[in-house]
Amino acid sequence: MKEILVETSARHVHVTQEALEVLFGKGHNLEVKKALSQPGQFASNDKVMVIGYNKKDPNGVRPSAALSILGPVRNHNQVEVSFTDARSLGLVAPVRESGDIAGSGACTLKGPAGEIELSEGVIIAKRHIHMTPTDAAEFGVKNGDIVNVEVDSGKGRKVVFGDTVIRVSEKYALAMHIDTDECNACACSGVVNGKIVK
Amino acid sequence: MKEILVETSARHVHVTQEALEVLFGKGHNLEVKKALSQPGQFASNDKVMVIGYNKKDPNGVRPSAALSILGPVRNHNQVEVSFTDARSLGLVAPVRESGDIAGSGACTLKGPAGEIELSEGVIIAKRHIHMTPTDAAEFGVKNGDIVNVEVDSGKGRKVVFGDTVIRVSEKYALAMHIDTDECNACACSGVVNGKIVK
Numbered sequence: 331m332k333e334i335l336v337e338t339s340a341r342h343v344h345v346t347q348e349a350l351e352v353l354f355g356k357g358h359n360l361e362v363k364k365a366l367s368q369p370g371q372f373a374s375n376d377k378v379m380v381i382g383y384n385k386k387d388p389n390g391v392r393p394s395a396a397l398s399i400l401g402p403v404r405n406h407n408q409v410e411v412s413f414t415d416a417r418s419l420g421l422v423a424p425v426r427e428s429g430d431i432a433g434s435g436a437c438t439l440k441g442p443a444g445e446i447e448l449s450e451g452v453i454i455a456k457r458h459i460h461m462t463p464t465d466a467a468e469f470g471v472k473n474g475d476i477v478n479v480e481v482d483s484g485k486g487r488k489v490v491f492g493d494t495v496i497r498v499s500e501k502y503a504l505a506m507h508i509d510t511d512e513c514n515a516c517a518c519s520g521v522v523n524g525k526i527v528k
Numbered sequence: 529m530k531e532i533l534v535e536t537s538a539r540h541v542h543v544t545q546e547a548l549e550v551l552f553g554k555g556h557n558l559e560v561k562k563a564l565s566q567p568g569q570f571a572s573n574d575k576v577m578v579i580g581y582n583k584k585d586p587n588g589v590r591p592s593a594a595l596s597i598l599g600p601v602r603n604h605n606q607v608e609v610s611f612t613d614a615r616s617l618g619l620v621a622p623v624r625e626s627g628d629i630a631g632s633g634a635c636t637l638k639g640p641a642g643e644i645e646l647s648e649g650v651i652i653a654k655r656h657i658h659m660t661p662t663d664a665a666e667f668g669v670k671n672g673d674i675v676n677v678e679v680d681s682g683k684g685r686k687v688v689f690g691d692t693v694i695r696v697s698e699k700y701a702l703a704m705h706i707d708t709d710e711c712n713a714c715a716c717s718g719v720v721n722g723k724i725v726k
Contacts, residue, residue: 413712414612425684425715456684482690486623486654489713490676492686514611515687515713517623 353441360401382420531721551639558599580618
């Protein structure tokens with residue numbers, strides 16, 4: 331069976347054009363810093379402060395970090411972090427598929443021109459595989475299927491990732507996306523491939 | 529088949545009595561703050577600064593964090609971190625079984641009375657299961673065997689952890705130990721059990 335490139339998504343943010351302009355000013359546009367594996371998707375030059383919560387700090391200092399904005403703009407705002415990031419930033423975030431943000435975590439976004447309170451949009455991404463319809467036919471799966479993927483980086487941390495969602499679109503390129511915690515759990519570095527297993 | 533309690537080991541340090549006295553002063557002893565699942569093992573009241581490396585900082589500031597010392601003292605010094613910790617602390621650490629420290633990572637330990645350069649001893653713990661000979665007989669495994677363990681916390685991140693080492697001793701209690709990255713990869717929190725699978 332064909333193998334699947336395993337890519338690690340570090341924490342990042344997606345924004346709407348409207349939010350982008352609140353954060354960076356009227357007429358601001360995302361520019362391509364680096365193309366990503368999924369056609370048309372890119373890391374932009376912009377970073378936004380993601381500000382979480384610290385109920386224990388008597389001075390009300392809130393934890394924050396500068397996260398890259400990925401482009402192009404989307405029709406919703408979404409912050410993707412790992413459990414590790416969520417803990418360090420004081421965010422409460424559920425494991426969700428991209429776009430499934432109803433009732434997800436809250437945070438504040440702050441840019442040079444303004445800030446936005448997000449009442450929802452913070453998620454820990456559910457691991458998934460992007461593939462084309464041709465790939466799906468080859469693997470015998472369909473959009474929304476849940477599969478198991480074995481990843482063996484050869485460093486003594488073989489893992490079979492269950493609960494991996496299949497996402498099929500003509501616009502996709504074949505790649506599995508995991509977060510930094512998942513990457514560490516299988517000691518992934520460099521080019522590592524996974525394979526769908528029973 | 530009997531299930532196995534999955535416990536997450538956060539970063540921590542083991543020291544020799546000699547190192548303890550260099551760090552905290554002559555005659556210092558570890559005191560029990562909290563008993564751990566393994567009989568006789570405990571979290572002590574003492575924390576030691578683990579100091580890593582930052583070759584990029586022009587001012588030579590080294591990253592550091594205060595890590596708990598676990599007791600009782602051992603016959604070697606060992607620092608156990610996750611890949612996440614290693615990255616943030618500028619440590620280079622291999623995935624190893626406890627005690628297998630030859631050629632592992634370096635760091636500096638600093639306590640109120642003194643400091644120690646460790647040329648080796650920093651590891652990322654290889655996941656493992658502690659069990660008694662009676663447990664081993666029941667599971668049909670022996671010391672040093674490598675097994676797969678399925679962990680399903682019910683939060684959409686089912687994982688089968690391969691490369692899990694069986695460690696058998698009369699002194700042990702049945703428990704699987706994973707690190708914080710592995711915990712996050714399977715969305716473990718509260719009481720979660722795993723089961724050995726083919």
